[in-house]
Amino acid sequence: MDAGIVSYGAYVPRYRITPAEIGRVWGSDGTSVGQGLNVERKSVPAPDEDTITISTEALRTALLRGGIDPQQIGAIYVGSESHPYAVKPTATVVAQAVGATPNLTAADFEFACKAGTAAIQTCLGLVGAGMIRYGVAIGTDTSQGAPGDALEYSASAGGAAFVVGRERVICRVHGTRSYTTDTPDFWRREGQKYPSHSGRFTGEPAYFRHVTECARGMMEISGLEPKDYRHVVFHQPNGKFPQRVGRQLGFSEAQMRYGLVTPRIGNTYSGAALLGLANVLDHAGAGERILVVGYGSGAGSDAFDLETTDALPGFDRNHGRAVQWYLDHGVEIPYAVYAKFRGKIHLAGS
Amino acid sequence: MSIARFWRETPRRYNLGGSKCLTCGTVAFPPRVVCPTCTHHRQSIGKMAPFQLSGEGEVESFTIVHDPAEGFEMQVPYVLALVRTPEGPRLTGQIVDVEPESVAIGLKVHATFRKLREEGKAGVIHYGYKFAPTGEDEPPPPRAPAVAARAEGAVRDRAEA
Numbered sequence: 001m002d003a004g005i006v007s008y009g010a011y012v013p014r015y016r017i018t019p020a021e022i023g024r025v026w027g028s029d030g031t032s033v034g035q036g037l038n039v040e041r042k043s044v045p046a047p048d049e050d051t052i053t054i055s056t057e058a059l060r061t062a063l064l065r066g067g068i069d070p071q072q073i074g075a076i077y078v079g080s081e082s083h084p085y086a087v088k089p090t091a092t093v094v095a096q097a098v099g100a101t102p103n104l105t106a107a108d109f110e111f112a113c114k115a116g117t118a119a120i121q122t123c124l125g126l127v128g129a130g131m132i133r134y135g136v137a138i139g140t141d142t143s144q145g146a147p148g149d150a151l152e153y154s155a156s157a158g159g160a161a162f163v164v165g166r167e168r169v170i171c172r173v174h175g176t177r178s179y180t181t182d183t184p185d186f187w188r189r190e191g192q193k194y195p196s197h198s199g200r201f202t203g204e205p206a207y208f209r210h211v212t213e214c215a216r217g218m219m220e221i222s223g224l225e226p227k228d229y230r231h232v233v234f235h236q237p238n239g240k241f242p243q244r245v246g247r248q249l250g251f252s253e254a255q256m257r258y259g260l261v262t263p264r265i266g267n268t269y270s271g272a273a274l275l276g277l278a279n280v281l282d283h284a285g286a287g288e289r290i291l292v293v294g295y296g297s298g299a300g301s302d303a304f305d306l307e308t309t310d311a312l313p314g315f316d317r318n319h320g321r322a323v324q325w326y327l328d329h330g331v332e333i334p335y336a337v338y339a340k341f342r343g344k345i346h347l348a349g350s
Numbered sequence: 351m352s353i354a355r356f357w358r359e360t361p362r363r364y365n366l367g368g369s370k371c372l373t374c375g376t377v378a379f380p381p382r383v384v385c386p387t388c389t390h391h392r393q394s395i396g397k398m399a400p401f402q403l404s405g406e407g408e409v410e411s412f413t414i415v416h417d418p419a420e421g422f423e424m425q426v427p428y429v430l431a432l433v434r435t436p437e438g439p440r441l442t443g444q445i446v447d448v449e450p451e452s453v454a455i456g457l458k459v460h461a462t463f464r465k466l467r468e469e470g471k472a473g474v475i476h477y478g479y480k481f482a483p484t485g486e487d488e489p490p491p492p493r494a495p496a497v498a499a500r501a502e503g504a505v506r507d508r509a510e511a
Contacts, residue, residue, distance in 0.1 A: 014447045046425075046446060046447070046464075047424040047425050047465075048425065048446065048464040048465040048466070048480070049464065049465065050465055050475075052465075052475075052477060053463050053464050053465060053477065056463040057462065057463055060463070084475055085475070093477060096360060096364055097364045097365065097463055097477070099365060340424055341424065343424075347423055
């Protein structure tokens with residue numbers, strides 16, 4: 001495949017809350033819940049941050065790093081399940097804010113947590129067909145779990161932007177494959193504020209089946225085995241699922257090291273696998289093979305067989321912050337402030 | 351604020367689009383059609399090119415707001431500052447991602463893209479620049495790509511033609 005990743009950028013909001021603090025409010029042993037999920041803390045967006053602002057910051061970083069003229073972008077697709085508008089695309093505001101308008105196509109994608117990887121596939125098609133020079137795929141969320149629900153311990157905010165092109169490719173795409181079924185493990189009906197899920201059903205028939213089938217199918221097509229990959233990135237709704245699925249497939253802790261970011265920032269939904277990939281690219285050298293397997297409830301998986309190129313070591317990462325910075329930094333807030341920031345408190349007259 | 355008015359101001363609010371006098375070099379923000387500093391103002395007519403600020407700046411003065419404007423209740427206390435940009439213009443903006451007590455005159459900041467206000471629960475959402483502290487040991491922060499540079503070139507080409 002000619003088309004590949006030519007640049008990328010990441011953004012995670014500043015605030016953090018710990019499972020212990022969430023559990024304190026709901027009478028649960030939050031520390032144990034956090035350990036069970038392998039989530040130490042999760043990111044929380046400020047009241048003036050949303051999917052549009054996070055996407056914009058991530059894409060601005062990507063464009064500066066790649067030295068990409070925004071007017072050469074032919075498509076911007078933003079994958080999220082927390083678009084600020086039900087009708088009016090996130091991608092329109094992002095396109096305007098990075099100076100890419102007006103000669104481009106733009107749309108919002110939704111496929112639970114894998115809308116961002118679906119956007120990458122679409123860009124690969126458009127760029128590969130020679131229809132556009134650069135395509136932008138963004139995965140971002142500011143997801144919420146209902147107060148007191150198990151999801152509240154992990155649902156966080158963040159995102160990453162990837163620019164797909166054919167020139168100065170830093171990460172080649174050898175192939176991509178998807179696996180999709182009708183599996184109702186997690187959903188949000190129109191007009192509902194919080195999503196619903198089917199508890200333990202989100203595990204075996206949903207996440208594990210789709211991720212393993214998709215990963216095995218990808219390796220079959222590429223003719224590779226787990227040991228042939230330097231890095232592997234899975235969708236990470238918590239810190240536990242990706243570790244378990246990695247072991248099931250035969251990957252080691254070392255291969256999963258950089259691709260696993262959820263324990264430090266929580267589940268960024270559409271941003272999760274992409275932030276893991278961004279962290280891998282932050283650390284990788286040339287010629288390193290990477291397997292990425294996203295997952296979205298509903299349900300489906302997208303896998304990518306990637307390899308970094310000789311252009312990666314010389315790639316300008318000195319704009320914006322590395323993913324590691326976001327993993328290491330953050331300001332912890334108490335639950336009351338978190339509730340205020342996330343609009344869980346209703347003001348008089350509102 | 352009306353939708354139409356905000357929409358007209360999108361270039362400046364999203365991308366810090368100002369103007370630069372091609373006669374004396376003065377940068378203005380918001381953009382102007384006549385240079386405020388040229389001795390003969392008329393000389394600058396038709397020579398004010400679009401110019402994008404870098405988003406870098408320094409706090410020149412600030413205040414901590416405890417009695418919020420409508421729509422800012424969730425952010426109290428918040429910091430409003432006058433930010434001096436290296437290009438010249440002084441901007442008023444909110445300082446975010448900071449503890450109000452740690453803001454000081456001289457604090458280095460950079461522009462960041464945030465939600466400015468919402469027209470109620472059903473209305474439009476306005477976005478634009480705010481400022482965040484720039485860490486000393488950090489890489490350069492993201493900023494809006496230089497979209498105005500090309501526009502500036504275009505205007506200069508037109509002016510010279």
